[in-house]
Amino acid sequence: MYGHLQRQLAERVRQFIARAHNLELAHIVIEQPPQVELGEYALPLAFELAKKLRKPPRSIAEEIVGGIGKIDGFEGLEVAGAGYINARLNRAELAQAVLSDRQPRAGVVARKTLVEHSSINPNKAAHVGHLRNAILGDTFVRLLRLTGRQVDVQNYIDNTGVQVADVVVGFLYLEKKSRLDIEQLSKQARFDYYCWDLYARVSEWYEADQSHREARIEVLRAIEAGQNETANIAELISLAVLRRHLETMDRLHIEYDFLPRESEILHLNFWDAAFRKLTAAGVLVYQSEGKNQGCWVMRRAGLDSRADRREIREEDQKVIVRSNGTVGYVGKDIAYHLWKFGLLGRDFGYRKFYLYANQHQCWISSTQGEPDHPHFGSVQEIYNVIDARQAEAQNTVIEALRELGYKQQADHYTHFSYEMVALTPRCAAELGYELSAEDKMRSHIEVSGRKGFGVKADDLIDRLIASARKEVDSRHPQLTLDERASIANQIAVGALRYFMLKYTKPSVIAFDFKEALSFEGETGPYAQYAVVRATNIFRKAGLDAEHFGAEVRHNIASSEFSQYLAAGAGNEIWELWLASAKTTYVVEQAIASTEPAYVAKHAFQLAQLFNNFYHCHHILSEPDEARKRFLLVTVAVVRRELIRVLSAMGISVPPVM
RNA sequence: GGGCGCGUAGCUCAAACGGAUAGAGCAUCGGAUUUCUAAUCCGACGGUUGCAGGUUCGAUUCCUGCCGCGCCUACCA
Structure with a gap:
């Protein structure tokens, strides 16, 4: 809803500027004012126009505010500061839309999408680095599916x-x-x-x-x-x-699918088919002399491509086929990606491999497949969750597609790049590794499967569960063993997934057990706990948290929303409603920028606002029945959004904590 | 040498295309519970955003140059 209103505001302003000044603005910057008292949206537009129109920003802002007229969903615009245009929403209207969960959506492109993630060499246990990859990838898949896209997950x-x-x-x-x-x-x-x-x-x-x-x-x-x-x-x-x-x-x-x-x-023989295409198009060039004599090479990605392909400088050459005739992994990757886009003219055989508890079937490739199988591949859009170290290899594959003339496909090929997980020196020492004096000074040390240096995924999960279990046992000794185990499990998964998602992708995670095992502050359990508290209120009141909002939706008058959300005293609760309205918007941003951390931040913000609200208002003891009902509705909405956001991160919420 | 990325509070990280007083968590210190569970909340402390220039009405953000760190730069994957 939030994004929808923002788009409407931008469109109206764009039209007004076009009409009044005959100026076509390609993009209108809309941001959020520092405090809600100032409104929900802020446009620094007048500063930009000041030079073009040779007028002071404030007078331009005043002219826009005065001339633009009524915009649906908005209370109005006003000029603030040196020339900001701030927009105020009609709080009651937005609250009602949020309560009934109306989600107007800008036309979603129904492209079939493929996400590749995990891709762990099957020769040893998975470690923390693989966890970051899988959690980022799986969360991104959930975000795509939340917006209605059809997604295949490949490993x-x-x-x-x-x-x-x-x-x-x-x-x-x-x-x-x-x-x-x-x-x-x-x-x-x-x-x-x-x-x-x-x-x-x-x-x-x-x-x-x-x-x-x-x-x-x-x-x-x-x-x-x-x-x-x-x-x-x-x-x-x-x-x-x-x-x-x-x-x-x-x-x-x-x-995985x-x-x-x-x-x-x-x-x-995927490679043979790819090789024919690549040589026919002159993307691959045979070297009859020099360092790479006898190899088929390609121009390394990221270089000036205007230069003649046939004469690639030695240092710019990427060997695709070795002189002994074997293909390197980039070559195989090119073939694989031609297949992903349905451009290879060949297909895998498929057989069943792993059945999940929910009956979801995971398939594996095979030379001789089963006759009855779904078809994977032939998609329009792909995301490859692969760490930043492989950026050059990924770009080489993209370049190969582009040079083969598959421009559309190359444009819809996204290397979802993220930084590695390393260990802090303290963590390495804790694991019993001997460190050089130099290593001890570093902020982090790269894990190495080859050396057996790293934190194994299952070990970490075990420790998280044990740690959560200790807390649950002391808080809820009356629960059965199974119940306590199940809760500890949910908390452990919540903590781990949130931990891997809260960092933005270009940030190297310096892994430390102390941080990863934390259940307080900006963590998954913090957000889960907020939902549990919300649920408790309804349980104590003998109400159904899931359906409460829908049930009372028609019994609350618009005037009640206006009253309780009024500027001033209502600001604090209004922030909860506004944040609740932003989920879809945040998800869209996260997808557009391939950055799941935005979603994690949003979950934390919702939880933080709620915990504060929870502390300030004693809902069940509220004597004013109408106000009590309004507070309950507020809790129901925030709870619904928190559950939705957490679920998009693959985090479920325990019944009690 | 070349390419990519990073440098923000004691520590770990945020800051939507350049905008209003650079924000969180942890740590430290001080406070809050006869209440819907304190895995919570409130407050304090903490900043020359690596350095120097430039562009701009305005720069953590863009440009240039330095300094420091990481990764890539194999006929490994």
């Missing part, structure tokens, strides 16, 4: 790469395990932890003697070729670890 599985090969080397060369041994091991509860340690050991083994690396090359070759014992073992391991990853993410209510694997991109 790309690199099951034929070096990382999987290294763990295979570990099992075969270090541990001398047979296929049957590995199969037995893979059935243990946290097989991914076993692989985590083994992977670190393999790295040490490589360090000990360079010749050990030959094992990797041999295993890698066998995996890529397929149809042999080593490849079968790699398949066994990667599927077992993948299943563990899905279980870990399932604990956070993160689900489809798991495309690199093995199928290889074996279904």
Whole structure:
């Protein structure tokens, strides 16, 4: 509703300026005044026009305010300060719209959208960095779906790469395990932890003697070729670890629709099809001499593309096909993205892989699929949640699409880039790692799967649950074991998801258990607690929080809203209604800027306003029945919006806390 | 060397296209509960927004140059 009114205001002002001054303004800046007393919207427009019209800002502002006339939903405009135009909403009207949950929406483009996230190498346990990726991605999916978009969620599985090969080397060369041994091991509860340690050991083994690396090359070759014992073992391991990853993410209510694997991109010859297109269009260039002799290369992204492609300077070359004929991962990624947009002319085979408790089916790619399956891919718009370190590789894929002539697709390809999660030196020390004097001085230290250095996702979730459980046990000893476990679980998920969402994407998260395990202040549990308090009021009053608003909607006169929300004494409660009206607007902003942190901030703001309100008003003891009903309606609306925003972040609210 | 990003309170972070007095949380200190649960609320303390210029009526935000930090810059993924 808030965004809708803002658009209307902008349109009216635009029309007025066009009429009065014959000026077409492309975009009109609208912001929020520092305090609600000044109104709900502020336009600094007059400052901008002052030079153009050769008039002082104040007089321009006065002219606009005087001439624009009545705008639906608004009380009026006024001039403030040196020339701001502030707009006041009709509070009663907006409150009634919010109460009945009216959501006028600007035409939503019904593009089919694909979000790729997680994409964890299936060779070891997931760690905190993967959690940030998955939580950002899953939340973005929820936001897109909230606005009515149709979204496919994909998790790309690199099951034929070096990382999987290294763990295979570990099992075969270090541990001398047979296929049957590995199969037995893979059935243990946290097989991914076993692989985590083994992977670190393999790295040490490589360090000990360079010749050990030959094992990797041999295993890698066998995996890529397929149809042999080593490849079968790699398949066994990667599927077992993948299943563990899905279980870990399932604990956070993160689900996937489809798991495309690199093995199928290889074996279904996706690359051949892509290669033909790329060479035909001259995007790939063969190097017959120089450093990259014998390779097919592409121009690195981000460079001046006017220069002749055929003569790319050596340092600007990105090798796509190696001189031995094998394809690097960027090449496979180009093929995969041609498929995403339905431009490859080939498709995966599909089979069922993982069934969620809610009966949602997750599919996996296969050379020979099941006859009956949904079709993934062929979308109009994609978002790839991939950390900032891969920006250049992502841009290279985008450039390849563009140079192939797929401009539309390239324009709808968004690298949803975010910074990594690192560990504070204190956290690293806590985990038992020895730090150099230099490392101790750093603000953060990068995690490294190769070294086994990092916080495992399941460990963190376990600790959060244990910590929440301790609190719940002491507060609600009368509840059953299951009830307490379930509440602790919701709180843990709320804390973790909020923690990963509250930072803006370009900020490196310096992970620390103390911060992550906090349930106070700007945290998920803080927002959950606000909802619990709201629910308690209704429970004590013997009312149904879900339906209260709808039930009394027609019994509250407009004059009552005007009275209780009047400027002055009503400002404080009005802020709650105004914030409640902003949810859709905030979601739109978050999508447009691919920044879920806006949504987290909004949730916190709502909770903070509510907690303050809760403290100031004793609703159930309110003697004035009409006023009591109004306060209850206020609680119902804020509660509804908080639940909605939290749910968009994948956070549910416990019945009690 | 080149590319991308960052530098804001003791710490961790905000600040919508350049706007009104740069805001939160944590930490520290002081207060609030006969009440709908204190995982809460209120107050205090805390800032030359890395430095120097420039553009502008107005700069944390845009431009230039420095300083510091991180990441990328492999025939790894």
